[in-house]
Amino acid sequence: MKRVYVNEEWCLGCHLCEYNCAFANSGMKDMAAALKDKKIFPRIHVEGEDKITFAVSCRHCEDPVCVKSCIAGAISKQDGVVRIDRSKCVGCLTCILVCPYGALALGANGTMQKCELCLQNSCGEPACVKGCPNKAIVYEERSETE
């Protein structure tokens, strides 16, 4: 299945992916109205310092430990995509405690949010990939050997 991958050598650390993510999931049509002067809650985040930077988002694991650990039964895997039903989430953060990638974070309303590959929002494809100026983030199928 297609996933979001990051080639960290090409990541500029510009954080544009975070803004594109927040906008794509804002439900709004105008980027300035959606993001200007607001604290953003992106589902992808750039880690690193100085020379090394890279963006991290949900890996949509084969065997997702967050799904098994969610105390509310709010996280599920549907057609390969790990999704969260935020109406069921109570913000206990157990998923943060178990995700080995540090890929989940709290949203604005105190419930968890995560990358769902933009398949359900207005972008329709990962906005972080679409907007990455250096093509460091890609959306493709790779055979992963773990």
Add this chain to the structure above:
Amino acid sequence: MKKYVIIGNGTAAVGCIEGIRGVDQEGGITVISGENHHVYSRPLISYYLEGKTDPDKMKYRGDGFYIENGCKVLYGKTAKSIDTDKKTVVLDDGEEIKYDELCVAAGSRPFVPPFEGLDAVSNKFSFMTLDDALSLEKALTEESRVLIVGAGLIGLKCAEGIRDKVKEITVCDLAGRVLSSILDDVCAASVQKHLEDNGLKFLLSDSVIKFDKNTAYMKSGKTVDFDILVLAVGVRANSEIVKEAGGEVNRGIIINTKMQTSLPHVYAAGDCAEGYDASVGTNRVLAILPNAYMQGHAAGVNMACGEAVFDNAIPMNSIGFFGLHIMSAGSYGGDMKEVKTEDSVKRFFTDGGVLKGFMLIGETERAGIYTSLIREKTPLESIDFDLAEKIASNLIFSQNVRRKRFGGVV
């Protein structure tokens, strides 16, 4: 076609059902549910009282779950005994249910010490089930003075859930600190202060000698007048049914890493089971929800003739009170390193060159990176642990490891 029977209808049962169905889509599954409820998330009952969820959203799986998975659920029935020769479970109404593979996922029940005068206390509650929460809710008024016996996870979550509905809450515990099962003295003290700032009163290192109707007489000589009593002292595994059938039982039903009990074709999972705890290298009851699911799932796979081993369970908790998040995992021996800021405390426990455990208060972002270090026994010399103590980041790994973790092929 195999006949699967599951005693219990909680998280471990769901794990078991999903584990079975990953391997065998044909066999019949019978679920014996003592509670008259579609499977729901027990840890959410405090959030229900707080108004953060409702019984419909609390459903751990959707309405169609049992039908989609070909399960027959016997609501309001209790399993009384197991006959391993006939391979049957006998219910409280005498009905016998035949099984080829059985999973005991019977959970736990509140432990209530024999307090003098307890019988004469009219408004007393346990806090484990949805029905407990619903009946407690009915009894609460804005004038209620609540005494909670037990400053552990259950007692304190209950306190948080009801604080805005009642006049005052006093929490007492025999232990000298709150959350004594997951926090040390220093971390517990900072959490206690936060709880006190949010209106809770504590009587620690103290216990109830006797109740006289609506008054508790404490060992310290103090008295507490209350309208509502919540007993959250601890829980006991529902393991008797396996013991009586001749199975090995300690504090819980003893299982191996395939979730098999000592009885043939009988598995156990969840709060009733005592499985391998990788953090201490021995069997222990780990009554936490993720463990229940994972044990149940492994049991289900093995019951359906698949191959599943679950051998890296560790204790871990993520819990919040009035906006303060607390996480803990693993064991607390070895060397301790503390990283403190104005509004956070992190304590890391290392031994033999690996991370064994941690406590985090107030700063919990990406904590799963720490948890994975414990679970995978990552040699600390292979990562930048100095950085890890400051911040949980994927930057602590070498570039090669990071490439592998994130599936890069560059």
